[in-house]
Amino acid sequence: MITQILLAVGKLHRKYHFIILAFFAIFTILCLEEASHLEIQANMEKMIPQDVEVIRNTNLIRDEFGGGDFIIIAIGLDRDSQTRNKVIDIRDPRVLSYIEELENRIKKEPEVSNVQSILDFLPYIPSSLEESRSLIDKNFFARQWISEDYSLTSIRIQTFVASDEKQLNDFVERIKMDVENTGKPSGIKTELTGIVMVRKTLFELIKQDGVRITMIGYLLIFITLSLTLASIKRGILPLISVTLAIIWTAGTLTFLGVPVSVMTIGIAPMLLGLGIDYGIHITHRLREEAGNPEKAEKTLTTTGKAILATSATTMVGFGSLLLAKMPGLRDFGALGVVGMFYAMFAALFCLPSLFLAKERFHPAEKISKISKFEKTVKKFFEFQLKKYKIFLLLCFLMLAIFSSGFKGLTMESSSEKSLPQDLPVIRSMYSIRDNFGGAEMVIAIFEVDKKIYKEIRNKKVIDYIIKAENLFKDEKYVSQVFGLPEELKFNYGRIPEENELKKIESPLISDDLSMCISFISVDVGTDTKKIKELMRNLYRDAAMLSEEGIKIKFAGSPAVSWVTGKLMMQDFSRVTLVALVLVFSILYLDLRSFRRSILVASPLLIALYLTFATLGYLKVPLRPETIGLASTILGIGIDYSILITHRYLEERDLIKGLIKTARSILSSSTTTIMGFSALSFATMLGLKNMGLSMTIGIAFCTLSVILFFPVILYLGDARKYKRE
Template identity: 25%
Template sequence: MQDLRNTYLGKLGAIEFRYSKFIIIAMVILTIFFGSQAINLRFESNMMKEIPQNFDVIKTQELITNEFGAEEAIIILLEADLNEISDIRNKKTLESIYRLEQRLKSRPEILDVIGPGTVYYSLFGEIPDNEVYLKEIAENMPQLISRDYSAAIVLVRTTSFVYDQASINSIIKIVEEEVEKENLYGLNYNVTGTPILIKTLLEILQEDIVKTVLLAILTILILLTLIFYFKSFLVIAPPVLGIIWTTGHLSMMGVPISMATGTFGAIIIGLGTEYGIFMMSRYREEAKKRASNETRVVAMIAGVGKGTIGSSTTTIAGFVALTFSSMPSVVHLGQTLSLGIINCLIGAFFFLPCLMSLKEWNVSGIEIKNKKLNRSIIKFSELQAKRPKSFLLIGMIVTILLASGVSFIKVVEETEESSLPENSEVMRVFNTLKDKFQRYDSMLVLVKSENVLSSNVLREVYILNKQLINIQGIKGSSFNLGLEDIYLPREDLKRRLEVSDSLGYLIIRLDMSKGTDQLQLYDDVKSVLNLTPLQVQPGGTIAMIRELTDIIMPEMSKLSILGLIGILACVMLTFMSVRYGIIPLLSVGVGIMWMMGIAGFMGTTIDSGLVGILSIMAGIGIDFAIQTINRFRLERSPIMVERITNTVQGVFEPVIISSIVAGFGFIAILAATLNFLDVLGKLLFVGVFSCAGITLLFLPSFLVIQERLFQDTKKIFHSKKNRIDEINTL
């Protein structure tokens, strides 16, 4: 024990014991401060800011917004009440729609309103009585009146479209007030559109963050209570403090919470608890020796401090790698998790030991009292030491079988609507909108020219449109001109086509068949666009999904390599050995292969928000290998069987406890409503137990083989060196 007191960490422990009350007060004050700052934590509702801004498709989308207005208008979906009318193309219904449009236009907060009533008034100055006119004009409004004539939409744009939740709620309230004032004839209404999806997504995200964090804390508390009884509150104190400090830091740094970072609470709770477990276990070990409370506290910090710092730095290295991503959302995730682990480490090193310094605590723990189980563990570890090649062969076969599942992983980009539950009311309304209107089930093609209404340009657009609608999966187009129509007067062309005010841009909306492979369709459309002499660019949600999907695997590979390099450097510094720096990477690499293979067999879909999952898992799962190798190196027995047996017995309990606590902390994420969070929770749960399984089942055998190879190589080297020395002597 005297040796521990003389170390830097031992001296730190003595200082903490002496000034424990002052440190606790200071940390409580800091926690209150950071908690007050956390109230201002911002939620990122603009999904466009969470993806790379330098993509051509993003620039195209911004151009479309600037020239044509935001696609993300609030939409009033008007559906025929079949008890009153079956076709909205009647004077009374269209008059009531026009009056609603005028009401909305009168509000100063609203910039523009586009609806079928306005179109009729622009052509006739009124809603005509002639049903032939009503039906003929409706044929040319597939974006405002559905093809079965049972629904219409009114697009509402605000003076400056904003994505924050308060502004969205404000404009929705205005729209609903005006709709309620108007007596719509034979119509039912719903307010929908991307802003509504964003509003719903943010509300669910906030609920999910609170729900997953509380469930993770409750789950881990129950597990820890079975181990430490009511002292479990002491163990979980550092990660709780870490979450409060992290949210405060994020608020002060201006880093928002988004879909990608929404799970940080459950992840930090799951990982941060591990530090408290090892600290408390060492305190208990010293308590068994009837050591003084000061000795116990010093041992907590000096005895496991180096290992805790080593494992936490590797975790942080894996998270820091995420900050090199080209995806802003992944960068924010890396910043959030890195900061969270650092704060948990501070809590474990300062807050927990100081709490333990206040009095002598009686800490319970887990002991393998079942002699049969204990003997089974010993026999299994002896078998690993005696037949290491057989174990590794089995491990290789299992790894190959599981790795084959990686090919079944689906890679696709998520959107606001795909993130929300399909059975929710907001998605029911939005899906109705997509089913009935071309605007929300289409791919955009942006045509650029000095004057898109010139006959020469329109002739080329006509030819291009013919080629596009012949692509399998495309059933129609918003470009409805015949070759003879390209010479119509400008005003007629502007009414029939979607052109910008400057006449420099024209949009073609391609109507897709249901069930079409959107990504393949995008590739087919792009190949046709490459052949036209026109200046054209694909746009819209599908184009963004395709471009983001293409970067997922390269981005995942890049972040994984950077994470492994950072982790390798940390492990090599921890062990001061290249050989023992590489072995943990091999172990966690196989664990990740297991995780991805199992995920593939489960039919998992990965999107851009999960590009950092491999780096995250590497930072989390490598702790088990580090603990095992550290214990193996501490064992000095010359008998390999005894050395491996002692190693497995020494790490079995902490690895099992840590994996259960972390794994079930992550499983709390499955309680989230958003689809993206559900996938992340499954991957982390499977990943933790995969890495733990590799560590306990196959790593000991690998250590035996590499030790034998190293010793044999060392003997050969010394033998050759001795022979050379003998020759030189002669």
């Protein structure tokens, strides 16, 4: 049935190619218009399921306390300043007055729910440096806001801008204006950092990298096509075909409301590298059939049928990501499925018409029967099959040597690691960590059951919070804890009695008096092991203090990173297993042979093994952007062995099948590698890792298909097939 459908499509190409091209031109224009409204998503929280406890807690903080995100304004000494009477000690009253004026400006911004600084712990601003030094040094809480060398302090701005990227950019610009318009004393400098600034920087880099890597991808692939096909002209039609697929994909996904994010920004060069394979195989076969009036029909019923199978396995590789729990991974899967469908569709339903229309003006030159390349390939494969034991030994040696690489495999879930480490926002964050012991914040939520405790302002509840905070303070990586007990001690010098508690008001208490929050400053950076250890210990402490009527919940960026890491591991296992099952099922449906399906899949499994071992050797971590690596390689890498198998069965001769597919496979695999290599030119480290990981994976797939698959097919099928 599929053959009959492809035959009918081939006839349509032959008779109505200009009409077909006109239809696709109109569709492309409509998609271009829709793609101009493509949205960008830089909020990592939206790449995690919203029903996860940590995300629910974060949203709860935003609803009840006005914000769970922070901007940190680092205020430090400017060592390069040459002005007279400059500030030489951050405790200088001029700095404190500057902080007060800046805070007053910032508090007027509608998105700001709370502002914290050293001023919260000082009864007044001293009039001299000596008085300021004495006042701060005697105050435990104030000292926590000053670096040990008295060169740095900070302002923490609690805000809620996570749901709107336009609001985020506008808010950050207003904060910058507040900083610029506040007259700072000579000898100090300011820098904005914190999770909000990381998100804003990520948003800007997504736009920059999207354009850069796509343009570089086009350049690399065009050069590769010109070299591998030995002609610039022969690479133009496949490029047009895959460009149409990219435009259609962008338009369709904009229509469906799928945004571009850190995990999906690299889809354009990926589609360039992957989708162009289909165009290469189709144009190669059309040139083989030059002079045949029914070349379109012949091409689609042979090579076209193989492309249906290969595109199906690639779409399955991406489609398995739709079963992931992480929305960002599902978006990546959706992009891949739609993009590969359009790449296949353009190659089968548009490219033959382009070829035939071009032939009207410039007739295609028929490929010679035996080229120099084919003679060389024939000698290699004949030697390979004759000396197959050498190649089998090479395979086993590589598997044994690479096995130790798995020890170095790690996972990295922090969004901060997606950014270049030399950016000002990242350097400032590291400075905060070095001087204050942590730029990350875990937020502990204490919630009471109103059936047992009428409100949070209860002496017994406060005592419970003190016990919890003391446990938290003793944990490794915790540098500071500030909550309601600390605020009460500072304001009253003690914990007030029951009747006094009922009168207090605090921004740390929710409006309905059922909750309060404590801020836990931690020094875990982006270290996955530290984050995991910290969060496990905090949850253990909460369980140890189990008290009827009181619950402890956690939120904040380290908690989000911890949950992301757990979801990554679950999703990696799930989507890889599903991809394996689905790819093998498609192989069986296509080849109608369990034995041949195993043979065709075997080089891919070898390639996966070598890929992950190499990543371990190179210390390249698995990140949210690369967690679908295995399933994607499963879908992509199987294409080459499918094409060889189809041609081998068509020619009824393994050597002929290998010769006929060698050039197109080398061309398509090289362009795929170039497409992924374009990601290495991105600014974001996550995209670079993705490009490196996929490049290694496709390179091993190509190597495995060339060095090992002919031997596997020869031993497992070809000798038996030849006898039959």
